[in-house]
Amino acid sequence: MKKRKIEIMDTTLRDGEQTSGVSFSVSEKLTLAKLLLEELQVDRIEVASARVSEGELQSVQQITKWALEKGYLDRVEVLTFVDNGVSLKWMESAGAKVQNLLTKGSLNHLTHQLKKTPEQHFAEISETIAKGKELGVETNVYLEDWSNGMRNSPEYVFQYLEFISKQPVKRIMLPDTLGVLTHYETYSFISQIVQKYPELHFDFHGHNDYDLSVANVMEAIKAGCHGLHLTVNGMGERAGNAPMASVVAVVNDFLPEIEISIKEPSLFKVSKLVSAFTGFGIPANKPIVGDNVFTQTAGIHADGDSKKNLYFNDLLPERFGRKRKYALGKTSGKANIQKNLQELGLTLNDEELKKVTQRIIELGDKKERVTKEDLPYIISDVLDSGSLQQKVFVKSYVLTHSKGLQPSTSLAVEIEGESYEEHAQGDGQFDAFMNALRKVYRSKKIKLPNLIDYAVRIPPGSNSDALCETLITWEQDNKEFTTRGLDSDQTVSAIKATEKMLNII
Structure with missing residues (x-):
């Protein structure tokens, strides 16, 4: 069976930078752009919003210069606005060739924020797309607040889609701007649209306000969407965007009919780098990239791992460039200690192991965290004492x-x-x-x-x-x-x- 290819667009450098307190420097943006395209191998990157700042302009200029040399320029995208060509002039000076034009996807936003009729909005969008074409700029369109548009004003959404289907745009991007969708709604809304417009390309852009972004991504794929917008570590405004690592693992393990380009072994490295650049630590229990994800704490689990890998699942750490660890503490037991001793090349008899286990349990009761490197000291101390x-x-x-x-x-x-x-x-x-x-x-x-x-x-x-x-x-x-x-x-x-x-x- 031929697999269906899903495009992955990473928006860490644009939407991810809307995380409160996060701002990438020029060199950081360039470094991450290179890693995302060449090492992680995402299909596209959204790197900035037009008109934001001089630093943002310099960042995009550096990225587009490098991308042009590498033949990646059509994979670098910038968020633009319906602003009578001001964003397009900014893009021209930045050297970018793909605009992601922000338009209104709900009647509520159109009426109360822009205070315009659909016909007025469509005319301005059409003019902006035409100006972009004159400058050699390709256009994708965002339908801002699309999810609420489908809930509360579906007639407007389909009126918009009818208009945009006749415009020279490459992709139509459907954002759950406020992160309000359930997975049932995601499937229903996208399948309606894909069935009505089978020739158009639709991306889904999920937010995580209810912790449903990964589930919504799965349903968007099943409903027939053609692309996904993700961020490293789920960076983004409020609760963030759909997280890259989790989505990649889910797609690879549960949607065998789908093909994506992402290189799993690079996910952890890129995740750590984004964490270092932003100063936002990765929660220890975050799936795929958190410190505790491949760490067995309970002794019974370590014992089971030694007996036909009873506590393994398909999320093997080696897939993501990581190793399984066995925590040392009051619940670890002899099996965890044996696993760590094997890594250190140390052996103890049963009596010695019992004494060392007891000492680690004592430390665990004091809420101390013991590491593998502590073991030789504990062994020496316990055995010397006796x-x-x-x-x-x-x-x-x-x-x-x-x-x-x-x-x-x-x-x-x-x-x-x-x-x-x-x-x-x-x-x-x-x-x-x-x-x-x-x-x-x-x-x-x-x-x-x-x-x-x-x-x-x-x-x-x-x-x-x-x-x-x-x-x-x-x-x-x-x-x-x-x-x-x-x-x-x-x-x-x-x-x-x-x-x-x-x-x-």
Whole structure:
């Protein structure tokens, strides 16, 4: 069966830039235009609105210059207005050759915003299209507020379509401007139009106000539309536009009769770049491109993945240039830990794995996020702790640090079954802790080693807030030794390293 080709027009650089607080620089627009056309391989890009600013003009000039050299100029589009040729003059200076002319798709907008009759509006549209043709500019038309037009004034919409069908336009673009359509309406409205005008090319432009944009896109395709307007990361005004990555996955997996040009492995890279340029983070749970999408958290899922991939679906991360991850936390269990150990090339016996699992669960209970890079530190800390017969326990402590007052510590320590309590001040919380400890050991006539080096670090490669490691070097009787502590709190990790020193001496 021959597949039906659907054009993909990306409007991240135009409609996506209408996201509140987003503005691309000239170089950013050019970089994204190149990526969208050459790497992601969208069919067309809408790069700007005419007349907006000098910076916008420079952006389009840079893009059209590059596109002309590459033979892509007919794939670069600019939003224009029915404004007696002002937009067309702007396009001429920008070097663009395809205008997406904004016209009224509902009687409500026409009557109350333009205050014109359909006949007046159509005459001005016809004049604008003719002027564009004189300048060698190809025209597509937007029917702004088309979705409400179909709901409330369908007679006007079909009157408009009858008029525009006789004009030299290449594409008629049907926007759900306010994101109000249900998928039932999308199918009904578009199928009516396609059946009445089978020779015309129709694009669907969905917005996501009810989180229905992807469903509406599916129904628009089924109804017979010929093109889709999408944005990277669903950027756009209000709740944004139909998101590129989700639509591509849905079309490829659920509409086998449809062919699109998009290269799936490039989706994640382009998504990250748009996020970096805009400063808008990608939600962790956003389909296809979010951080958590290919991360298994529950241990039972990781176990199932090892047994015939029980928890896999068709959304394999490799399709999108990504890898499956296994989160470490209180619900992860031994299976998740084993998966991460395999990636690191580490092996543990059952007893060691049990201890490490328990430590990760403890960190998870404290709401700390553990990463794969933390694992070697946790393993070392847990296994080192078990090799020493513990006779000294730091049972409890209170660390205080207040503005204008010297830091202080109250502590309770158990030494070979006997309990001691002391309070001391110091230059910092840990210094106060050590001073209190020295008081305890002075009463036992034991001199503590000298602290000669103190280093704090996080596991290399880790970007989590779960762990920091404190390494303390001590000197006693002209001999040096080092102890280490691991915790999410820097001072607590130093106290743990000190507790190990107390057991060694």
